[in-house]
Amino acid sequence: MSAQTSEHKTMSVKLIVWRQKGPNEPGRFETHVAKGITEHHSFLEMLDVVNEDLIKQGKDPIAFDHDCREGICGTCSAVVNGVPHGGQKRTTLCQLHMRKFKDGDAIYLEPWRARAFPIIRDLVVNRGALDKLIQAAGYVSCHTGGVPDANAIPISKPDSDYAMDAAECIGCGACVAACPNGAAMLFAGAKVAQFAALPQGQVEAPERVAAMIQAMQECGFGNCTNHYECQAVCPKDVDVKFIARLNREFHKALFKAKAGTFTPIGE
């Protein structure tokens, strides 16, 4: 790569960051200053700078989750000034750039806070509960092999686009962190809606929605009370209409259960 150094002027920001050694240790806020930051630094690159400095001073660097740094893997996760992912529309924390901040800004940095996401260290939490929801029923039960030709079942473009809108979810958990109830309804709704819109997924639709709702309760997620904070912070702008779809699919399942054409899991 070219060894081009950015000629933009630099800034300093004050970080007030949550530090916690482990799930059962007490946490506290700690203040650090990030110096020499340019507008082209991503937020996480700014944290890299702070961490390099901490390591050199012999202090523990700030633990934070990150991986792809291009907004698709869903690993990065921190609450910036009270907003998961920092408040730029349709943007994960790793894609938030420092040009959105000013020299001298104070930035509060906290982990996702939700009952279902225990803290591992500093800004890192355990989001295994989201995997549990998918394991409950977030799939089409097809076998490897033995499926029909891909074009055997036409799917209307609007249905297909609707499924894709729902499937854009990256599973970061910002929706849960933003929800006053710590609900995973947007996450679960998106998965239920994706499959409910497709002929391949419709066969198991009642079982799926029932199992996912049960799993949400077991994992300690709350319920939806229509605050819509989830969509506001979603880096993929997943629509709350998918929560409505989940509710509709759940009611359809209840009717089917009454009619005896479907037995909810656990009965």
Next chain:
Amino acid sequence: MILDGKAPTGPIEQSWDKHRFDMKLVNPPNKRKFKILVVGTGLAGASAAASLGELGYNVESFCYQDSPRRAHSIAAQGGINAAKNYPNDGDSIWRLFYDTIKGGDFRSREADVWRLSQVSNNIIDQCVAQGVPFARDYAGYLDTRSFGGAQVSRTFYARGQTGQQLLLGAYSALSRQIKAGSVKLFPRTEMLDLVVVDGEAKGITVRDLVTGEIRVHTGDAVVLASGGYMNVFYLSTNAMGCSVTAIWKAHKKGAFFGNPCFTQIHPTCIPQAGDYQSKLTLMSESLRNDGRIWVPKKKEDCGKPANQIPEEDRDYYLERKYPTFGNLAPRDISSRAAKEQCDEGRGVGPGGRGVYLDFRDSIKRFGENVIRERYGNLFEMYERITDENGYKVPMRIYPAPHYAMGGLWVDYNLMSNLPGLFVLGEANFSVHGANRLGASALMQGLADGYFVIPYTIADYLKDTKPGKVKADHPECAKSIDDVRGSTKKLLSINGNRTPFEFIRELGILMWNNCGMARSKESLTEAIAKIPAIREEFRKNVKVSGTGAEFNQQLENAGRTADFLEFAELICRDALHRDESCGGHFRVEHQYADGEAKRNDADFAYAAAWEFKGVDKEPELHKEPLKFENIHLAVRSYK
């Protein structure tokens, strides 16, 4: 040693079908007695673990990420190839086979590529059945688009997030098996050693990244699907956690490393903005369907705003040099062409390291809305990173390290030279030769996992006794001691430089000396310098914290240590391969017009390196490549 890839003989069209019949099966009730360890949960690993679990094997699945869904396959944007010929434009299994062999510059095994082309169609069927929302037309049928190196439209896609959707499909199949109890999942768990007993792979030693616990998992076979090693260049399009560690540890335990110097530099990435940068971001190759690549004809125009440079002063160099394929020339060729323009002083943007990717003409022809519908998310991403609007001014792009064609050597059954060790996806060396065509990585990952390993692993297991090696085997204890020892060593050095500083130093050296253009001098220099960086690392790295806790610096240090050993092997391979082919460009070997000059008489083989010790020269083994169905020819995209 002359290696045998054990490719089936006879007519290529029947090779995979015949081989499937020739292989033995494991009796269904016996399958659950076999434990298979699968490392990695990307397309290859997740599809393999799910399919093997479904067949009845007892599977354990490992990933360093907090969830299997985050493996880096998720970042693939453009699409997945298949020979469906839905558009009726002349595609066939034969053509995909031909394009892939030619695209790889005749350095892959014919039978493997045939099989890949054949099962490509099953993959699309499988993914649709899983509920993957591929793009469709208004009649409800699947849509396709074109990718580099092909003259047919065979690339299936899901907006700009094809990798994500395919991975979520494989992840859902994996999740289903986890619920069924046939697969046990170990997230935030990193493989740090391979346990080899009597020459066979029988276990892995892992570190629990949350608690720091180091333990052994034994099994009857080990499947590595741990991805590629392009972070050896430090700045690449890979995720931060992508590393060579799993396959390097296996290599140090005896698995041969195949063609490490075959590395892909992707032509369309966002140029670097500064020294602090941690990664480079890819812009999907699909953009080249509608974007035209150019640089100013005159050097003095390079500083001007692009829109002020008149048409006659623009050099659409790909269209000029490769009129048949134009902007869709293969990646290695496009990358080198971009470098050439910049080396001539006609690059644009900071440091003159960029070329324009311009949508002006397509927007004029189709309207901004159509372009937005096709690539909206990519334009958004571009704007977030560069603060520039790609609809108004041309994007700036520059090549960046992206994909490793090289990897552990495997035979036709995807088994390495160590019996019981299977390697899938980007981690193996097999089908892409010296250059991978766009939209073929997803195809390979899923082919290996869904449709190859479920058959070929049985051919190994049929002769083995289940549960032969238990956790109390001396080799297991030794492996744990080794891993504990190296972890302790890293923590005890307490020097002055961070792991990040070392990988950055190594990456710059690798990019300059072993990147898009390589020479005897540059490689010899790198081989001399790498051991010095390694030595400095051993003496002066600083890793804070302890081993018995969540410690990201320790993870980084371990991965960096492996890159520091591995980098030398890439350079040695690149030095020994005294020809140019695909992504491996030796400046000594080029035609007058700058095209790569292959040397089939001396180098039509896969190089497989045997580890002899860190600081010792590895030993070269060769697998001769035979081309019986496609004639070796000079690759031309003109």
